[in-house]
Amino acid sequence: MKIFFHLGRYWLFMASLFGKPEKFSVYRRRVLEEMESIGVSSLGIVSLISVFMGAVITIQTVYNLVNPLVPLYVVGLVARDTMIIEFSPTIIMLVLAGKVGSSIASEIGTMRVTEQIDALEIMGINSSGYLVFPKMIAAIFIAPFLVLISMFVGIAGGWVAGELSGVIPSTDYIKGIQYQFLPFNVTFAMIKTVVFAYLITSISSYQGFYTDGGALEVGQSSTRAVVYSSVLILIFDYIITQLILI
Amino acid sequence: MIEVKNVSKGFGEKQILKNVSHRFEKGKVNLIIGGSGSGKTVLVKCMVGLFEVDSGRIEYDGRNFSEMNFKERKPIRQEIGMLFQGSALFDSMTVEQNVMFPLTMLSDLSQQEKTDRVNFCLQRVNLPSSHKLFPAEISGGMKKRVAIARAIAMNPKYLFCDEPNSGLDPKTSIVIDELIMEITEEFQMTTIINTHDMNSVITMGDNILFIHKGEKWWSGNEQEILKSGNPEVDEFIFASKIMQHLRK
Numbered sequence: 001m002k003i004f005f006h007l008g009r010y011w012l013f014m015a016s017l018f019g020k021p022e023k024f025s026v027y028r029r030r031v032l033e034e035m036e037s038i039g040v041s042s043l044g045i046v047s048l049i050s051v052f053m054g055a056v057i058t059i060q061t062v063y064n065l066v067n068p069l070v071p072l073y074v075v076g077l078v079a080r081d082t083m084i085i086e087f088s089p090t091i092i093m094l095v096l097a098g099k100v101g102s103s104i105a106s107e108i109g110t111m112r113v114t115e116q117i118d119a120l121e122i123m124g125i126n127s128s129g130y131l132v133f134p135k136m137i138a139a140i141f142i143a144p145f146l147v148l149i150s151m152f153v154g155i156a157g158g159w160v161a162g163e164l165s166g167v168i169p170s171t172d173y174i175k176g177i178q179y180q181f182l183p184f185n186v187t188f189a190m191i192k193t194v195v196f197a198y199l200i201t202s203i204s205s206y207q208g209f210y211t212d213g214g215a216l217e218v219g220q221s222s223t224r225a226v227v228y229s230s231v232l233i234l235i236f237d238y239i240i241t242q243l244i245l246i
Numbered sequence: 247m248i249e250v251k252n253v254s255k256g257f258g259e260k261q262i263l264k265n266v267s268h269r270f271e272k273g274k275v276n277l278i279i280g281g282s283g284s285g286k287t288v289l290v291k292c293m294v295g296l297f298e299v300d301s302g303r304i305e306y307d308g309r310n311f312s313e314m315n316f317k318e319r320k321p322i323r324q325e326i327g328m329l330f331q332g333s334a335l336f337d338s339m340t341v342e343q344n345v346m347f348p349l350t351m352l353s354d355l356s357q358q359e360k361t362d363r364v365n366f367c368l369q370r371v372n373l374p375s376s377h378k379l380f381p382a383e384i385s386g387g388m389k390k391r392v393a394i395a396r397a398i399a400m401n402p403k404y405l406f407c408d409e410p411n412s413g414l415d416p417k418t419s420i421v422i423d424e425l426i427m428e429i430t431e432e433f434q435m436t437t438i439i440n441t442h443d444m445n446s447v448i449t450m451g452d453n454i455l456f457i458h459k460g461e462k463w464w465s466g467n468e469q470e471i472l473k474s475g476n477p478e479v480d481e482f483i484f485a486s487k488i489m490q491h492l493r494k
Binding site: 116126 | 294296316319320321323326328331332334335347348352406
């Protein structure tokens with residue numbers, strides 16, 4: 001029964017975000033600050049993970065490609081489609097669930113246990129709207145850019161790894177990444193990214209907002225935020241893939 | 247003036263407040279006292295709308311606050327200032343930004359007017375040169391004073407203080423008490439303080455409400471409380487060695 005309690009409270013929480021902003025200019029500034037905090041500060045880790053993902057996909061595809069009838073440029077094609085369709089939107093968003101999700105839950109959770117949220121409410125400010133809405137808009141807007149960067153860096157990483165290890169010539173790899181390119185795959189990845197960004201910010205904010213207790217509970221909320229966001233990302237990955245690709 | 251009428255509040259099976267009624271006077275320092283777990287904080291949280299009452303009503307100058315929705319409560323909430331036990335300053339903002347925050351969010355003042363108001367409030371709490379410091383960089387007493395400055399920034403009619411002396415040394419506690427008394431008189435606010443501090447009770451209890459086991463047990467002023475004759479009140483008031491000594 002507890003799951004119905006949380007589902008009901010989650011939807012009420014979501015509904016509470018969409019009240020009229022007290023000051024539109026303040027919300028706009030907060031969206032920009034959150035875009036910097038969620039997006040720009042994640043660029044390093046996103047690039048690092050993407051470049052190694054692309055490199056490993058390329059080398060492992062070459063390793064598994066034992067049939068001489070399959071042309072070598074297929075390695076580039078596999079690296080491209082794997083990065084675009086699955087690795088960039090899903091793995092990168094899972095990483096962001098860990099980095100951004102835990103940060104949101106602990107920030108809002110700390111504000112709850114130190115009565116900062118109560119202070120907002122007593123002033124007559126819609127605390128959920130003020131704290132959560134800008135994070136959600138910022139994440140939904142900035143995450144697609146991070147994923148696009150991840151796609152580009154991952155594919156480039158595969159090319160560098162192929163070149164450095166000598167397992168695939170540049171010409172074959174470049175031919176592969178251009179071969180039968182479907183722009184819809186990028187659209188599909190963007191749809192997934194937006195849904196995942198919403199899941200991460202809403203679940204993490206919910207966990208933080210309803211933290212009750214002290215430092216220990218803030219840590220527990222942060223952990224729950226990461227676990228629930230990650231599990232729901234995987235479930236929605238499957239649902240969206242089935243709905244759109246089949 | 248704030249009136250609490252027959253307020254009851256429980257959590258699950260546990261009844262915390264039982265039919266509490268009291269009138270908190272304008273221009274006076276009204277104290278809510280009682281032992282730990284007696285229901286003081288729950289009463290204050292019901293009064294400011296952080297908890298909803300199960301029955302009864304809370305009236306702000308005749309306006310029935312407890313029956314209003316979030317939107318209807320907004321104008322009253324903007325007349326409330328609150329000093330929290332832990333100060334509840336926003337960690338990511340400087341002292342100046344903390345005090346300016348309600349003005350930015352809830353008023354249409356120009357930047358210059360807001361800056362003037364912040365300077366006035368910080369001056370009033372004797373913190374004229376701490377504008378650029380963050381809460382983590384100032385002492386507990388300074389945090390309380392910044393929180394008072396933030397609470398009075400919107401020129402409130404009602405000031406709530408939840409254990410304003412907790413975690414402060416006796417000298418700083420006196421400074422905070424004096425500041426609250428001065429501000430209450432100066433701005434003719436209805437001030438309600440939830441406290442354990444006996445010095446506060448003796449020095450500024452114009453109107454004291456003693457809560458025991460969730461019920462209104464006794465009320466009166468600082469003179470009357472010392473000779474109330476009520477065993478629970480006496481047990482609370484004369485619990486410390488100093489108070490026992492004074493009694494003798």
